[in-house]
Structure formats: structure tokens, C-alpha cells
Amino acid sequence: MRVVIPYTDRDPKSRLAPVLSEPERRAFARVMLGDVVAVVRDAGHEPELLVPAPIDFADADTAVGVDGVPTTVDDRALTPAVDAVLDRLGEGVAEVGIVMADLALATPAALRRLTAVGGEVGIAPGRGGGTNALVVREPSFSVDYHGASYRDHREAAATAGVSVGVVDSMRLATDIDEPADLAEVLLHGDGRARGWLVDAGVELDASGGRVGVRRG
Ligand SMILES: Nc1nc2c(ncn2[C@@H]2O[C@H](COP(=O)(O)OP(=O)(O)OP(=O)(O)O)[C@@H](O)[C@H]2O)c(=O)[nH]1
Numbered sequence: 001m002r003v004v005i006p007y008t009d010r011d012p013k014s015r016l017a018p019v020l021s022e023p024e025r026r027a028f029a030r031v032m033l034g035d036v037v038a039v040v041r042d043a044g045h046e047p048e049l050l051v052p053a054p055i056d057f058a059d060a061d062t063a064v065g066v067d068g069v070p071t072t073v074d075d076r077a078l079t080p081a082v083d084a085v086l087d088r089l090g091e092g093v094a095e096v097g098i099v100m101a102d103l104a105l106a107t108p109a110a111l112r113r114l115t116a117v118g119g120e121v122g123i124a125p126g127r128g129g130g131t132n133a134l135v136v137r138e139p140s141f142s143v144d145y146h147g148a149s150y151r152d153h154r155e156a157a158a159t160a161g162v163s164v165g166v167v168d169s170m171r172l173a174t175d176i177d178e179p180a181d182l183a184e185v186l187l188h189g190d191g192r193a194r195g196w197l198v199d200a201g202v203e204l205d206a207s208g209g210r211v212g213v214r215r216g
């Protein structure tokens, strides 16, 4: 299956600004992207990038392993750009995966659980109401990202009579948006994103209530 990974280099991961500078956020976002590409490949699928403008990954200090990955450029917002990808379902393609680039805890086993969940649409909900990954097999389904997109996708599917499978996966539910999410990467990550954080001096802060992070 072709698995499309939306990724933007425009002020990436802005909600991590309290912990990481702008160049650091770009570097970290790219490393997470590289981890997701590797997971998609290791799960037996074909990764494809969906970007709003061409990106020269070769100019980065750290190679992230996305050289040669097929790339679609679409400068529209995330929702119409992904909907254009889903148009392939009306053109003889049986299923398409959409996996966000900030799933630093994703593993091939977790992704296989999503593809096995069944339904005309398989959904991996994100913590906080988002939609972290989809497998779409029904051409009439369209996306509506941002806000409570998990709820919105369930409601749209119900209205259209599209069957939905939902995977209960901590690894797919944890998108890395906010500083507290970095603690999850340090605790559970086994990709390069975890090593990048350690090298950047980001460490667990267990001094308060819920475990967070601090710069060493
Ligand atoms: N192609 C494309 N990908 C996008 C766009 N906006 C977000 N993404 C990607 O979609 C996924 C989810 O993005 P978000 O977490 O909502 O946004 P973000 O820009 O990564 O982070 P914030 O600045 O903190 O909102 C990530 O993989 C982003 O790289 C867009 O306009 N076009």
C-alpha cells in the first residue's frame, strides 16, 4: 500500500517553541519524518511524502533517510491536499494510507495493527482529538483535519454510511505536538528522534507531578 506522509517545513512544530529553537524544531521534525518513513517501509508499505513546496533534505546537517522517497507537492492546506491524494481511490487504487510525520513512537507492528483493523476507513486517533493515521478504502470519504478531527471523521463516515475501524494504540495516538509529548519520546521512543533529543540536551524532568522535560 502507498502510505502518504504529509509534512511541512514551514515553521514546523511551533508548539515546541518553549523547548526548541526554530532551527532545532525543523531538524527534529525532519528526524521524526525519517523515523516514520522507515516504519512505513519496515511494515512493508511504500512511503510517499506530501509537501506544500519542494524541500532540499540534502542541505540539512543530519541525513534523515528520505532521499529517493516519491514526493507529491501540493501547496494547498492539509485537508484539500490529502483529499487530492484520496482521489486516487476513484482511479483504481484500492487503499491509501495517510500517516502523520510526527508519530515518533510509531513502530511497524503498530502500523500493521492499523492496517488490520478493517472497515472502509481505519483510524488511529490522536491524543487531544486529532487523527494521526488513516487507511482509506472508500472513495467517498474525505478528510477534515484540525480541531477535533477524530470526532469529525467519525461523524462524516457515519453520515455517509462508511464503516470505520479504530485502532487503540498508544504508539499511534502519541503525536509530538507539545513539550510534554517529548517526555513520551524519551520514555518510549526507539527511533532516531529519541537520540536527537538526548543529543540536544532534552531530558526528563520528574521533579513535579506529571513527568515533563527540561534542557540539560
Ligand atoms: N503537506 C502538508 N503537511 C502539513 C501541513 N500542515 C501540517 N502538515 C503535516 O501534518 C502533520 C500534523 O501537523 P500538525 O501537528 O497539525 O502541525 P505542525 O505544523 O507539525 O505543528 P504545529 O506548528 O505545532 O501545529 C505533520 O506531519 C505536519 O508536518 C500542510 O499545510 N501541508
Ligand SMILES: C[C@H](OP(=O)(O)O)C(=O)O
Pocket: 078, 126, 128, 129, 130, 131, 132, 144, 145, 146, 147, 149, 150, 175, 177
Ligand atoms: C492535523 C491535525 O493534527 P493536530 O493539530 O491534532 O496535531 C489533526 O490530527 O487533525
